[in-house]
Amino acid sequence: MLQGNISRVTEFILAGLTEKPEFQLPLFVLFLGIYVVTVVGNLGMITLIQFSSHLHTPMYVFLSSLSFIDFCHSTVITPKMLVNFVTQKNIISYPECMTQLYCFLVFGIAECHMLAAMAYDRYVAICNPLLYNAMMSYQVCFWMIFGVYCMAFIGATTHTVCMLRVHFCKLDVINHYFCDLFPLLELSCSDTFINEVVVLCFSVFNIFVPTLTILSSYIFIIASILQIKSTEGRSKAFGTCSSHISAVAIFFGSLAFMYLQPSSVNSMDQGKVSSVFYTIVVPMMNPLIYSVRNKDVKVALNKFLERKCFL
Template identity: 80%
Template sequence: VVFLKIMDPRNHSTVTEFILAGLTEQPELQLPLFFLFLGIYMVTVVGNLGMITLIGLSSHLHTPMYYFLSSLSFIDLCHSTVITPKMLLNFVTEKNIISYNECMTQLYFFSIFAIAECHMLAAMAYDRYVAICNPLLYDVTMSYYKCFQLTVGVYILAITGSTIHTGFMLRLLFCNTNVVNHYFCDLFPLLELSCSSIHINQLLVLVLSAFNILTPALAILVSYIFILSSILQIHSTEGRSKAFSTCSSHISAVAVFFGSAAFMYLQPSSVSSMDQGKVSSVFYTCIVPMLNPLIYRSVILLKVILWYQKIV
């Protein structure tokens, strides 16, 4: 296979195809990992599609909380689908080759759904804040139009951030070395291969990652400070338990996703620690999309049980 193409009369060559190194180079682990991640992906697809279908078909779940939850399930499904199928090929092929255009496309859509998840989790925290701290104004504050605005805002931020990242990546030249030390086309592994100056790209990664990770995380933290304060003022044990139950699932999802994403993108040394970054990436590209439907399942089951008790 020819990987290099002559680009100008000065005999400079640029990479037109990349080889994804994958999670491990140990042959004895390839097949077990293939079945492991195939199982994870199947659970992710079934869980998130089931969540979207259940919320869509159940009229008593047509509330802002479940509207955002179905949006999160859609993001998780797309996020995993952008990464996992190509990752699975890495376990069953000798060389997992991806063209330059496919690599940039994967980077673009991965960035969209990763950024969208950050801001969608923040929107969900705001929804819980209004529900617990201002319950009498909940229906007015979290109207359908408001939910739609928040969702559109999430995708505007996601598409803008992804376009900036990918646009500046397209300006770089990749010379000779074409082995991406990762299982998908991510920012830091690609920057490591560039023979152009990457200072602007590194700065953009840190600035945009700080905005898209720290800003939603701070919004979530502030929301839960107010939520906790309101919960502590509830006198009945049943009321406190119900309030905590609606927030515990969201807190679990936030902790896993933001923790692994921050470890990868908010470290100045990330370019030189790709092996550790792979492990961190597995959490927010594969594990979190699988876990979210499982985490929120108890909330939906509680809602269904309460609804059933009312009609019976």
């Protein structure tokens, strides 16, 4: 009875990335491969950090948390997306859609703020190395991670509660491969002004605030690096930040393209391409970026593999 009051639509059909039959199988194979790499990469990173004692530092505590977020973020989206490539109609029930929306928002918002926390960690490590152990103790790391998830749950809960008040009538085809905010609002037959204001306000907070934190951190970082006289010292300092910069550029660039445009300008077809980056590509690339461009991770991986080989 309550469900009927909330919405006249009991299920939705996810349109997916493309309706062309000749693309379905190649895309299924492609995204299945990406998902496998994502799962192996992120769970492997978490395992490596857990069992490598010299990686038990704040930087890698944040990286382990980021890997967990990436794994969950991808798992919320990709399996249902893969179903769309092998079925004629990818049906998702109303409760499942709202659950997917909520989980997607939790891990999406968490990733924004986790990347900002990692930028602050690098700022302290490079600009205040003598105070690093005091400023970035395990207690501080715990509370920063706790704060990241608090903001994620508050933001996701607010968006989802606002979405639950929206009525959906006859149209039930979501022009997307998962339940996202803008595609759902497009189907609404009720006033969505409040939802759009909430989306804009929270998007500004969850994108601009972490972005400003990251930019501010790197302004101070670059200023400190330029004061290092030796070329080797500058190269080493830049090396500790390059992986994070790469991850930030890809994630925030695609996220801003999707959520910081007016609804009249934002095209869902363009949004799908942008969404692929921050929901599927970024979770796969982060562990690859941090493993390939990080000497500590490569050393830990070699030691871990050597121990396994001698068992």
